[in-house]
Amino acid sequence: MIKGTFFILLFYLLGEIISLLLNGFIPGSVIGMVLLFLSLLLKIVRSEWLKKTATVITRNMAIFFVPAAVGLVAYIELLSNSLVTIFSAIIISTILTIIVVGLVQQALENKIGARKK
Amino acid sequence: MTNIVENIGMLLSGEVFFLLLTLGSFLLGVLLYKRTKIPLLQPLLVSMIIIIPFLKITGIEYQVFYEKTRLLSFMLGPSVVALGYVLYEQIEHIRGNVISILTSVFVGSLVGILSVVLIAKLFGADRLLTASLAPKSVTTPIAMNLAENTGGVPSLAAVFVVICGLFGGLVGPLILRRIGVKSSIAKGLALGSASHALGTVKAMEMGALEGAISGLAIGIMGVMTALLIPFVERFF
Numbered sequence: 001m002i003k004g005t006f007f008i009l010l011f012y013l014l015g016e017i018i019s020l021l022l023n024g025f026i027p028g029s030v031i032g033m034v035l036l037f038l039s040l041l042l043k044i045v046r047s048e049w050l051k052k053t054a055t056v057i058t059r060n061m062a063i064f065f066v067p068a069a070v071g072l073v074a075y076i077e078l079l080s081n082s083l084v085t086i087f088s089a090i091i092i093s094t095i096l097t098i099i100v101v102g103l104v105q106q107a108l109e110n111k112i113g114a115r116k117k
Numbered sequence: 118m119t120n121i122v123e124n125i126g127m128l129l130s131g132e133v134f135f136l137l138l139t140l141g142s143f144l145l146g147v148l149l150y151k152r153t154k155i156p157l158l159q160p161l162l163v164s165m166i167i168i169i170p171f172l173k174i175t176g177i178e179y180q181v182f183y184e185k186t187r188l189l190s191f192m193l194g195p196s197v198v199a200l201g202y203v204l205y206e207q208i209e210h211i212r213g214n215v216i217s218i219l220t221s222v223f224v225g226s227l228v229g230i231l232s233v234v235l236i237a238k239l240f241g242a243d244r245l246l247t248a249s250l251a252p253k254s255v256t257t258p259i260a261m262n263l264a265e266n267t268g269g270v271p272s273l274a275a276v277f278v279v280i281c282g283l284f285g286g287l288v289g290p291l292i293l294r295r296i297g298v299k300s301s302i303a304k305g306l307a308l309g310s311a312s313h314a315l316g317t318v319k320a321m322e323m324g325a326l327e328g329a330i331s332g333l334a335i336g337i338m339g340v341m342t343a344l345l346i347p348f349v350e351r352f353f
Contacts, residue, residue, distance in 0.1 A: 005195075008195050008198050008199055009195060011198050011201070012194050012195050012198045015198065016194075024266055025347050026343045026344065026347075027197075027259065027262035027263060027266060027343060028194070029193070029194040029195075029197035029198055029258065029259070029262060030197060030259055030262070030339060030340060030343045032194075032197070032198035032201070033197050033198050033199075033200050033201040033204070033336065033339070033340070034201065034340060035201070036198055036199075036201030036202060036205075037201035037202075037204045037205050037336075040201065040202065040205040041205060041208070047202065047205060047206075050199075050202045051202070053199070054199040054201075054202035054203065055202075057192065057195060057196050057199040058196060058199050058200060058202075058203050061196045061256075061257075061258070061314075062143070062159070062160055062161045062257070063139070063140070063143050063160075063189060064189050064190065064192040064193045064196055064258065065161055065193070065257045065258065065261070065275055066139050066142075066143060066161060066164045066165070066168070066186070066189060067139065067182065067183050067186040067187075067189050067190045068183075068190055068193070068261055068271045068272050068275060069161055069164070069165050069272050069275040069276065070164075070165055070168045070169055070172070070179065070182060070183075070272065071179060071183065071270070071271065071272035072165060072169065072272040072273065072275075072276055073169045073172060073173070073179050074179060074272075075270060075272065075273055078245075078246070078273075079273070079276070082240075082242065082246055084240065085236075085237055085240035085241070085242050085246070086237075086246075086250065086277065086280070087280075088236055088240065089232075089233045089236040089237045089240070089242075089250055090233065090250070090253055090277060090280050090281050090284065091284055092232060092233075092236055093228075093229055093232040093233035093236065093253070093254075093281075094229075094253075094254070094281050094284050094285045094288075094311050094312065095288070095292060096228050096229065096232050097225050097226075097228055097229040097232075097254055097285075097307075097310060097311035098285060098288075098289050098292050098293065098307045098308070098310075098311045098312075099292060099296055099307075100221075100224055100225050100228045101221050101222060101224070101225035101303070101306050101307040101310045101311065101334075102292075102293050102296065102298035102303045102304065102306070102307035103296060103298065103303075104220065104221035104224050104225070105217060105218065105221035105298075105300065105302060105303035105306050105307070106298050106299070106300045106303040108216075108217035108220060108221060109214070109217060109300050109302065109303065112213075112214075112217065
């Protein structure tokens with residue numbers, strides 16, 4: 001657990017530093033995630049070092065959102081005033097995303113499949 | 118005697134109490150979800166439904182609650198980093214499909230962000246609301262981070278992410294069937310890209326490959342969205 005925690009925090013720190021250098025263009029945690037992924041892929045970091053910690057953290061991830069999510073308390077008015085906007089935007093956009101990803105991926109796969117034949 | 122009362126009062130406004138409150142309401146949410154299988158009863162939502170009125174009734178400031186539960190919110194960043202490992206674990210499923218997967222998630226991310234921003238703007242949403250809506254399709258910690266970076270509100274983003282996940286998980290399989298998507302990879306990718314972890318739950322019900330690909334899509338979507346949002350931000 002300690003080894004895993006060490007590497008996760010190390011990549012988090014690296015990510016935050018790079019994020020600062022990029023003027024916060026991309027969140028440090030996302031950069032840390034990509035760096036960790038690449039390091040595992042390139043065998044710089046061994047996956048068994050991280051397995052336990054990463055599994056525990058990601059499996060119970062939702063609990064970490066609670067404090068921030070409770071911050072909604074200050075925005076209840078805004079939320080109830082914009083219900084139509086929020087639901088229209090989310091529902092239409094979600095449907096579009098599902099359709100686009102599904103169709104594009106299937107079309108590309110068929111193309112590759114056809115070329116192989 | 119007054120000393121004891123005071124001390125108990127101190128305990129009830131300390132870290133231990135607020136952490137117990139948070140963990141307790143979350144556990145209750147987990148229990149409710151397991152018992153009822155009602156998709157709306159996400160532990161995160163249940164916790165909010167318990168804690169928000171609790172703070173209102175007791176008059177405890179949100180800032181106090183947030184400070185005392187720092188321990189939990191600190192873990193948001195590391196948990197995103199840990200997703201890098203989860204992504205690595207799923208790598209075997211995508212051999213030979215890397216380019217097609219990256220392309221379709223990129224297009225999906227672009228369509229997802231542009232459409233949600235455009236619709237919100239059409240309805241007259243301000244920057245705060247638009248910036249909180251834009252990252253709705255990515256996993257909560259990344260969405261909260263992105264919202265904060267662009268002038269949105271992390272807690273609003275968290276709620277929108279959950280709404281988006283619930284909706285996509287509910288209608289996703291239906292839509293995919295309607296438009297004739299049969300490939301397992303395409304199905305998993307669509308659900309994970311549009312509706313992150315809640316879409317992945319549905320994808321897992323469809324099959325192991327769908328589930329794994331959907332998990333992978335969460336990570337890729339997070340990165341793509343983080344890359345795209347700075348370019349779209351000027352329209353917020």
